[in-house]
Structure formats: structure tokens, C-alpha cells
Amino acid sequence: MTTPHPALEPRYFARMAAALGDKARVLEHVRPGHVIDAGAGGGELAGMLATLPGVDVTALDLAEESLARLREDGRFAVEQRELGDDREPLTARPASTIVFSAVLHEVYSYAAEPWAAHERALAQARATLAPGGVVIIRDGVMPERPGEPAELRGRDDTLVEQYLALSSFAETRLGRMRPGVWAGTRHAVSEALCTLTWGAASLPREALERFQLATLDGYADLLERAGLRVIHREATTQPGYREHLDAAGWSADEPDGAWFPPTTGLWVAVRDDADAGGGSA
Template identity: 90%
Template sequence: MTTSHPALEPRYFARMAAALGDKARVLEHVRSGHVIDAGAGGGELAAMLARLPGVDVTALDLAEESLARLRDDGTFAVQQRELGADRDPLTARPASTIVFSAVLHEVYSYATAPWAAHERALAQARATLAPGGVVIIRDGVMPERPDEPAELHGRDDALVERYLALSPFAASETRLERTRPGVWSGTRHAVSEALCTLTWGAASLPREALERFELATLDGYATLLGRAGLRVIHREATTQPGYREHLDAAGWSADGPDGPWFPPTTGLWVALVD
């Protein structure tokens, strides 16, 4: 069961297209055969996957706005499918590779039972994989030592207050409290979540504030995959190009007991059926 998902507007698709360079990191891990782009959005990554030799692609999405864009491309098959709704295979045809790019945190964020929905999405992937196939997950990653204290510094307290008022997670996992003008205290996870959300600006806040972007640390997510019967064979955490520069220009930064720091924004995990 999922909660209401906000309508996808042109700004959302433009933002996803702008991240295409970082999404290209998944390509070296793709295996030839039937490749599924699960939660394909505007289709930019699916089109990139479809250009790989020996690959044919099925793009999956639930939103009508996304499906209309996907069907316009014509270089890959398109199916409407809800992620995390059940444990059945994502497609009738087994897959050599399943890509979840910045979508599993949405499965979590909009579900009435978040972890159960996330676990079902992984079960769907496991049920779909052909022997020797892989799941590739590109999504938010918590900073190491996520529970340690940290501070968010900025010059727009009203924007932080609006973010906290909109976020369904701010009362617990991502709580921040203002200690003085322009300074908000919380955990490293809470500060990192705020930075990853505030970078999109006030116009995108009504959507972005509803989502929890970071579900686990690099190793913690590998543990989640292990519980789902998926063995991680590659993992890496990076800071997506442009994040830090954009936030620095807007006056946002992070501090902690050891001094200024900036969190990784994106994790990449590649896993086999165990």
C-alpha cells in the first residue's frame, strides 16, 4: 500500500535528465541480455541502456506522466508496474540486469509501511533475475557515523523551517533544531538529508521534502540486500558533481566535532542472487 504520490512536473523530469552523467556509472556493471530499468522516469537512462551492445531494455514505471514520455522514445519496451506492491517478478521474461536508479528511496518514502515496501521491491528483483544476473542500485547513501552530532549552516532559516514542516521524517529520523540564527543542529544523517533536499531550492520543496533520500550507509545497504538474498559484489559512495558547488554558492554547509565536512550523496551497489 502506498500513499499519494505527488504529480510529476516538468521540473522533475529536467532534474532527472540533468543527473544523466552520474547515472552513466551503472553502465559498466550491466550484463548483456534483457535489462530492466525499474522506475524509468523520463527514459533518459533507459535510452542509454538500449544503446549498449547485446542489450534489449524494458522500462517500468507507474506514473502516467512518465509512461507517456517513455512510450515516445521507441527504442525500448514499456510496461506499467508498481514497485514494492507485491513479490511477483517485475516482468514475465527473466532479466540479466535490473537497474534501480534513485527510485527505491521513493518506494520507501511513499509507502504506508516503508521498510516492508522496500523489502518487497528487492524480492521482486530477486524473483525476476535470470541465473547470473545482477541488480544495480544507484540511490542516496547515509554518511558514515550517521548518528554523530553535526550542524547545518545557511542563511535561509525560513527555508529550513518549511522543509521540516513538510517532511514526514523530520520528527524522528531527520530532526533538526535551530541553535542560533543560521545554525541547525542534528545528526550527520539529518544534516546530510537536509543538504540533499535544499539543493533543489524552494520550488521543488513540496515534492522533495516528502522523501527520505538516504536509507542506509554504504555497508548498511549491503546488509539490507543480504537479507533479501542478494550478495553485493561492488559498492561505492560518491558526491554527485555539482552538489557541493551549488550548495556553497547558495550559502549552505555542514560542520561537526572534527570541523567542516560534506557528505557523499550517492551510493552504487551491484548484487547477485546469493
């Protein structure tokens, strides 16, 4: 059974807008032509894409709350489309670039068969790309050596307990060692940091999502298996993220000392086979 998406509220759209600076990293990889923002949310990134020369943008989303905002903008076309429900092209018109910004982890998190839905979303992208087109993914990145032990430290055990009560992912479980210290894997601690940073009010949505699906190289392997050749990959820590967590009293440790994980991965992959997309963008 698919987990229903929580209703999108103003806090969600404000959070997406606040991350716009980090999203700008995708722009240098966009190719001229028809550009798709898949899972466009409030439209901030789609609007930024629409300012690029030689580009026209289609914003895709499923949620009515997002579609209403997108249709008010006027700088791009808007279509309603579900990601990961089939393997058909996302739009009738082939694309030069498809951007998935912080959306494929949602496809995974709310699906009855998470990995199957994620694989279908990549197949949709591949089917939509024109020859030489690229898919750009900006999403959570699992830390290297994700299964090794680590500890989460903080001042609010109640918030951690609330997070664990809502989260259903076995890979991200934590165990309380003593007041203010929780033990788990590097992946589990990193995932908790990414979720707890939003605070208690956002837990009813954020705790339902697994943000980190693979390491930097692991996600590249997923793209390669989908028939997309990876031409760029990078992992970064979003500006201000560590400072915000430090101020809130959250930190991470390993047996050998203090440690802090990256937050976001960026992957660019091209479909360069002769049968791509079926036309020009």
C-alpha cells in the first residue's frame, strides 16, 4: 500500500524556496532546449531555469497545491504528472534536460514498492530524453561507509523519540545510549540530522521520508543500470546547514572522533545511445 503524501502547507513551500541557492548548482549542467523540472513544487527552480538562454521549461507535479502555484507563474508550461507510476515518457515532447531536485527520495519514500518506483522514475526520464539529453539529480547523499558505527548527540531526546516513532525505515534506526546520545550507523545518524534540522513541526512529513538512498558512487551505479551514462557527480554540505545544527545543539561522532556528513549529492547523466527519446528537443 502506498503511503499517502501529507498535504503540502506553507511551511513546505517556504523551505523549498529557502534552498534555492543550493539548487542553483544544477544550472551549469542544463542543456538548451526543452527543460523539464520534474516535481517542481512551488516553481522557484522552474522560474530560475526559465531565465536561461535557449531554454523553455515544463514544470511537472502531481499535488494540486503545487499545481495551483505553478499555474500562477506564467514563465513556464505546467503539466500534472506522477513520477514512478509507469515507464512512459514524462511529456509528449522530448527533453534536452530533466531536473529531479529533491524529489526522487519522495518517489521512493511514499511508494508501496520503493525501489521499483524509483527505477520506473529513472526509466521515465530515459524515455523522455532526446539524443544527447541529460538528467540532473540533486538529492540526499548517503555518507561513505554507511554501515559503520556513529553517534548522534543533542539536547532534545524527546524530538529524537518523536522522529523514530514516525519513521518506518529499518536502515535509519537509532538506539538511546544515555541522555543526549543515540547510537546507530553513519547512515542512520546522517539521516537523523537531515530530518531533525527542520524541527518538531515538520516531523509529520519529514520523518516519513528517507532522504538518502545511496552513496555518491552508489547512486551513479543506479543511473548506469538505468541506461544513463554518468558524466558528473559531487557531494556537498549545504551552506548554513552545519551552523544551524550546531546552534540547535546537534552533532555527530564516530569512534575515532567528531564527524559531520555531507548533505546533498549532484549527479548528471546523459542518454547518448542512438534510440534516445525519438526526436529533437
